[in-house]
Amino acid sequence: MKKRIFIPVVALSVLSIILAGCIGGGATGKLQLYANGEDFVRQGFVSKDGWSINFDHVYITLSDVTAYQTDPAYDPHSETDIEGKVTVTLDKVYTIDLAEGDESAPPILVDELLDVPVGHYNAISWEMARAESGPADGHSLVMIGTAEKEGQTIDFTISIDEECEYNCGEYVGDERKGILEEGGTADMEMTFHFDHIFGDAELPADDGLNLGAVGFEPFAEDAESGTVIDMTEMHLGHVGEGHCHCQCH
Amino acid sequence: MSKKLRVIAAIIGVLALGLVVPTAVYAHGVNIEYTSDVEIEIVAEYDSGEPLAGAQVAVYAPDDPSTPWLIGVCDDQGRFSFTPDTSKPGTWDVQVRLAGHGDMIHIPIGEDTAPTGGIGGYTQLQIGLMAACVVWGSVGTALYFSRRRNA
Numbered sequence: 001m002k003k004r005i006f007i008p009v010v011a012l013s014v015l016s017i018i019l020a021g022c023i024g025g026g027a028t029g030k031l032q033l034y035a036n037g038e039d040f041v042r043q044g045f046v047s048k049d050g051w052s053i054n055f056d057h058v059y060i061t062l063s064d065v066t067a068y069q070t071d072p073a074y075d076p077h078s079e080t081d082i083e084g085k086v087t088v089t090l091d092k093v094y095t096i097d098l099a100e101g102d103e104s105a106p107p108i109l110v111d112e113l114l115d116v117p118v119g120h121y122n123a124i125s126w127e128m129a130r131a132e133s134g135p136a137d138g139h140s141l142v143m144i145g146t147a148e149k150e151g152q153t154i155d156f157t158i159s160i161d162e163e164c165e166y167n168c169g170e171y172v173g174d175e176r177k178g179i180l181e182e183g184g185t186a187d188m189e190m191t192f193h194f195d196h197i198f199g200d201a202e203l204p205a206d207d208g209l210n211l212g213a214v215g216f217e218p219f220a221e222d223a224e225s226g227t228v229i230d231m232t233e234m235h236l237g238h239v240g241e242g243h244c245h246c247q248c249h
Numbered sequence: 250m251s252k253k254l255r256v257i258a259a260i261i262g263v264l265a266l267g268l269v270v271p272t273a274v275y276a277h278g279v280n281i282e283y284t285s286d287v288e289i290e291i292v293a294e295y296d297s298g299e300p301l302a303g304a305q306v307a308v309y310a311p312d313d314p315s316t317p318w319l320i321g322v323c324d325d326q327g328r329f330s331f332t333p334d335t336s337k338p339g340t341w342d343v344q345v346r347l348a349g350h351g352d353m354i355h356i357p358i359g360e361d362t363a364p365t366g367g368i369g370g371y372t373q374l375q376i377g378l379m380a381a382c383v384v385w386g387s388v389g390t391a392l393y394f395s396r397r398r399n400a
Contacts, residue, residue: 073340073355120314172344172351179315193349208297241351 027182028115031088033065033124034189036107037098041194047147048199051216055145058098059136060192062110063129065090067121067178067188074123076169076245082123088116095134098192099145107189121178122170124188124239128231129163140164141236143194147216158219160229164248166190166237173240191238197229286332289356293327293345300327304347311339311358323347333358 037058039045044054068074068084090111100108128140136142141160146153171177171189180186199213214229232248293301306329308319323329323345333341338359345352 073342073353170342170353172346172353176309176315176344208295241346241349243352 027118029118029180029183030112030114030185031067031116031121031178031180032112032185032187033067033090033110034107034187035060035062035096035098035110036189036191037194038191039103041098041192042101042105043103044145045195045198046201047216048201048203048205048210048213049215049217050201051147051149051198051220053145053147053198053216055099055143057135057142057144058194059095059131059134059139059142059144060098061093061095061129061131061136061140062190063093063127065094065110065126065190066124067113067116068123068125069117069119069121070123074167074169076167076243079245080167082125082167084123086117086119086121088113088121093129093132095131095136097135110190116180118180118182118184121180121186121188123168124190125165125167126190126237127163127165128237130161141231147220149220154220156219160231162231162248164231164237164246166244166246168237168239168244169242171239172242177240189240191240192236193238194236196235287335287358288330288332289341289343289358290328290330291323291343291345291354293323293329293347293352295350300325301345301347301350302327304329304345307344307346308333309342309344310334310337311341312337314342335359 037055041055041058044052046052066082066087066089068082069086070082070084074082090113092111094110096108096110098108130140131137136159139159139161140163143158144156146155148154168190173189178186178188195209196213198216199210200207203210212233212235214234218229230248232246235244235246237244237246291306293304295301301323302325304323304327306319306321306323307317308321308331309316310318310333318334318341319331321329321331329345333356335358339357341356341358343354343356345354
């Protein structure tokens, strides 16, 4: 009699232990990943050399988008790869039009990851890769728009073929991002600062940003631009105002 | 009373003496306590060395990474000071922003540095199952030794 009770009880105990490990696998939530060209893309701006630039389309192709929980927090100035205690990755390639929508359009949702571990995702990496199809086929970045200066109007298409890897620290902005609680939703943002390419007339000419930017003049001379710029030096990718380590090839 | 019980009773009696015998009382005593507060000073500069004068500062405590614990502004030299609450040990995060530029630093405070990221907690079901397993094991162990003693 005791043996008949003992064996089922032991089996039930073992089954409980197995279920405890399998069910849920820990607390999870949803993580959303956004791309943001900011007002420079949505509303246009004046370059450091006086060209008023407005974008119709800014196609950027993103791959290997990965979010990390790091401890200690990743320092992009260290110029090392990110080592995360938790790592989650989008496994697709995305061509995003950063100019999509009107002047007040929100950042663009690239994709979302369901049932990822909770915690603070405080680092992100991605590659700006050459598209293999679509409106940016063959290029990693395509900027289409108009530029005006002193009565002259130019329709331009600027294509970048360099592929760049961005390893970024924590988002810096009005609020912290990436803090995911059980059953909740958190977001992270890849921010693109196009004033770093063309400069900004609202800043002094000797401001570090303008000194590093190429302006629009090189592209004005060839509207279907073959102008080559060093994307590593442009520091296009950011996380809000936070920094990324960039390597282009 | 067996010899073993006499020994146990003697030990208990000696320990009890420590509770009932009055200790000496000193009048006009002085108590001195100290607390050690840590002041943190940050200095924020551009890469050129120019200070981030007037930059916005937000300090986040380890126990609430979403809500600023303190908000302030850097002085003309890009300096900002604060005294963290040392009852909240862990990594304190300080964000500095000015005119589209910004950065964040992470300062460990206290004996242990609390992790900034988690690898996931346990659900209520998992906690319940683990507790039940521990209780079952304890009961089973007690019954086992009880049977051996009675055998």
